[in-house]
Amino acid sequence: MSEQKPDQALRRSPLYRRHLQLNARFEELGDALVVSAYGDTGMEPRLGVSLAVADLCCLPRTGFKGPGAPDWAADQGVELPSAPNTALAQADGSLVAKLSHQELLICSDMQGHSGLIDRLNHQAPAPGVYSLPRADSHSWLAVTGLLAAEMFSKICGVDLRTHKFAQGQVAQTSIAKINGVIVRHDLGATPCFHIFSDIASTEFLWDCLLDAMEEHLGVAIGVAAIRSLAATE
């Protein structure tokens, strides 16, 4: 656990006040603090199996686009998804989503390891490759659990039921009236939908999610639970 308070970190999730209201406990991750857990650390993974949301805004992510982006990324060792609107887990645990023939979204594993992302961000720009500040333009929320698709059906017009929206599938759509990218990348056996949307609207989306989750008793969980779920088979 961190001794530091979230309002002392350089990098601050737009949701940190919401987390404080929920008595969150924080842990350091780079120059930011992320929520480790809100309540019973042992209980949260079980809640995540049912329905939960986690704030991953401070976890590393980046993006690249341009006609040269796919080949350039492949040259850097990135294993590319086969088609637009699909995502592929990398050997190091990070996830690469192909948003179009010329655009990639790359996010870290749940530990927040940023090796691949740092390496790509620090490469000299190649012709036709343009970096995108996804860590700051887009929030990252993870909705987990067997009831996630049912909850999503209240705020999103895409059929996200697990037998219709497969692991690795990507939807670029509207969620609660704001644009967002939804990537299904399960945590072990637990369905998990990663949402990337306008970071300035993060609080709005967070509130909408919690409101929609209420009838299913969904709650917020920390990264400890997310990691625990990811580690289960």
Added chain:
Amino acid sequence: MQRLPLPYGLLIDREQTIGFSFENKSYQGFAGDTIASALAANNQWLLSRSFKYHRPRGALTMAGQDANTMVQLPSNPNALADKEPLSADLRVMGQNYSGSLKTDRGALLGLFSRFLPVGFYYKAFFKPRGIWEKWAPLIRKKAGLGIIDQQLEPDYYDKQYKFYDVVVVGAGPSGMQAALTAAVDGCEVLLVDENPVLGGSLNYSRLDAKGSMAREVRDLLVHDIEANSNITCMTNATVNAWFADNWLPIICQKRLYKVRAKQTILCTGALEQQAVFHNNDLPGVMMSSAAQRLIHLYGVRPGKTAVIVTGNDDGYANALDLTDAGVQVAAIVDLRDKPKSSPLVRAAKRRGIEIKTGYAVYAAQKRRNHLAGVVIRKILSQGVCDTQSKKIRCDLLCMAIGYTPTYQLACQAGGQLSYDDKSAMFTLNNLPDGLQIAGSVDSYWDLGNCLEEGARAATIATNGLGFTQAVIPEPIAKEKHSPNHSWPIFAHPKGKEFVDYDEDLTIADIVNATRDGYEHIQLVKRYSTCGMGPSQGRHSALAAARLVAAATNRTVAETGVTTARPPFAPEHLGHSAGRSFYPARRSNMHYRHIEAGAQMLQAGAWYRPAFYGEATDRENRINNEVNNVRNNVGLVDVSTLGGLEVRGPDAGEFLNRFYTFGFIKQPVGRARYALLTNEAGVVIDDGVACRFSHQHYYVTATTGGVDRVYQTMLKWNAQWRLDVDIANVTSAYCGVNIAGPRARQVLAKICSDIDLRAEAFPYMGVREGTVADIPARLIRVGFVGELGYEIHVPQQYGEALWDALMEAGREETIKPFGIEAQRILRLEKGHIIIGQDTDAMSNPMEVQMGWAVSHKKPFFVGGRTIAELEMKMPIRSLVGFVVNDENAPIPLESHLVLDGDQMTGRVTSCNYSPTLGKPIGLAYVQPHCAEPGSQISIKSSGAVMVEANVVTLPFYDSKTLRQEL
């Protein structure tokens, strides 16, 4: 409370008694009752008063399909008593009466009905001129039903998407069979019904003389459905419309389900119709199916002595049900001369029920607001009866003269409604792909046929989806015997034969509408209001079509019916309004503004601080913020400004074509004002283009304009095909503007890797470095007219940046300032705001921005138009003005500039300037008034004329020394 014994009362739970009140009198019912069924069990049949003549009305359909049962609930006017579930301590009142429900003074209007002909409004209120204004208050007072609870705390309404392969609408025999057939492996089926349980007509109708078949078939079908995991059932749910591509809004309790179906099967059944005769609206006169619903669903005996008027065998089944339930059936009045013998007819005869064939119910008689008897007469020809009457005492009259298909959803889908003269029935055809109908909505009445047709429709659907490749059987031939009588309409000298119960429209009203020249059925509807009431023509369309056809010498098929538009059933506004989303955007430093006492305003979805401090001290606070920037140092959040990355080998060329200025030769490390015009040369946005490298520009845009600028950039580059990438990074960056003579002093404390000296980092310079260890882009701009630095940092560092600057400026007493102060500061400096000081016609020359237009480049968007405009005489100019009269009111935006009594311009911005100590503003004026020293007259609030002097811009620091410090 009297109830029939089990098994009657399918829907009620006799173990749960519920107390409620109606018209302030206490009653008891059971869980599962509707208000109307519980009142009927207590022998209370009068439920409401009709809209126009205040006639007593009671249950007609017991299915929530008519307006006769509309009652007032504490928080819900116009609740349908035969649909609304009973709940504990519910307070129910009648509606639309003066005095009491039982003794309604408004019923006197019925005596004057001959003076209230069809089209009365159109005839009575248009002359003499102005008479409507006198009538309107009275009419408006009488119009409308029910009372809205204005103190009501709204309930939580919600919406949800659902996705199914096949949606079956209606869980009667055809619907249940269709669902079962469709539920093949992998096919997800939704079965929807508006009733509390599956079964449809099988729950209450009688199919055989013995009276057991309906229940046996229902039990089998329901059992199979419940055992089938591919079928989801939704009861108490109304499919309220059909929209393109099988988009079905389904209302269930307080949720609107937005259902996407790949295939839809409508098994919506048919609506029983009324016979049209004198006093056919009395309580005690009801559809035969309503009586059967009361008996079978609620265990309520619908009367003591009944007469049945029928044109089909359903009337005989109804008679058998009534006698089984202990109701004496005085007679079956069969409109047919010679009804064919059938098991039901024979069974009725065996029970000794008097059957009068070739007779009509000519009139109903009233006593104490209820049916007391009927007058029957021999039918001589279509709608014409013998003069000899026979009276039969009864308190219940059941009408079984035919049906219309529940065609609304099918017609919304593009289905065509036709009329078959032989069967005297509407039929549906020309349905779109992906939509099937089955059962009585498709004019099948035999149970076996309905089941087969349900299965057939399902097979078409599953074949269409690729789940099956079954051979689709030929459609079953339509049955020979139609349940519809061709003319169950009998005019009476005293009228009151109601075609439309909702609007109290009689035979004469419909016929007279055609005589007034409104012969088309759509015009008849609008002129007479037939079909415009709450039941939307469910029980008037067929009779009205027949009457109009006869009156205009056309066939019913040629006459047609009016359009059936959504919604199918009344819905609460909450269903449409519930759970709407209003996105809100906040900068990362949003809560620092709140903590500092900011009054926030919304600009689009963004929240921005207007000013800091109490709203009651607004002007003082804003002026202080202005003074602090002019004399010290202030900090404003500019995160909402648009940010666009323009990168690539052709980035300079792209901006050169896109904006009015020249950008190809813009040095790296410099910012340049960027003015955007459209093809018409109209100013639509502005910002600054910062060149961070040869191939990299970071371009700002206005808060409200950035999305359009981004889209426009993409559009143009799709045509130009330049080697450039454009990215909207507005949200990715948080920004502040630290401004004032001590800005550099404060910034220098936390920015060590950028040389901030004026000669090293001049006005309109741009730099990249760190501020308080945060990676930052710095732009020296002068929007507020002072030494200033815009600092843009990655969004999630925004609050840390704010904290660091406020801490660094503590010694200098740095203060935040809001949008209001910024508006004044920029006005003092003569800077315009696009959208406020410009309109849909403003070109650069008019707004004194000609300097921002390059004439040295071959092309830019709007350039050709601007060149043309430059050759013409201007018609207006945006000028600065001051008001020197201390006692004059301050003009407001959009106040008019007058020349005599001619409107010659308008004010676009005006504020008191704390720096100049007087009101200053911008206004469009005629060119001859644009010269400094000219005087203009502004018509201010309360028509007070304010004299103002045109001055040279800017108002403040004319040599722009301060921003270049």
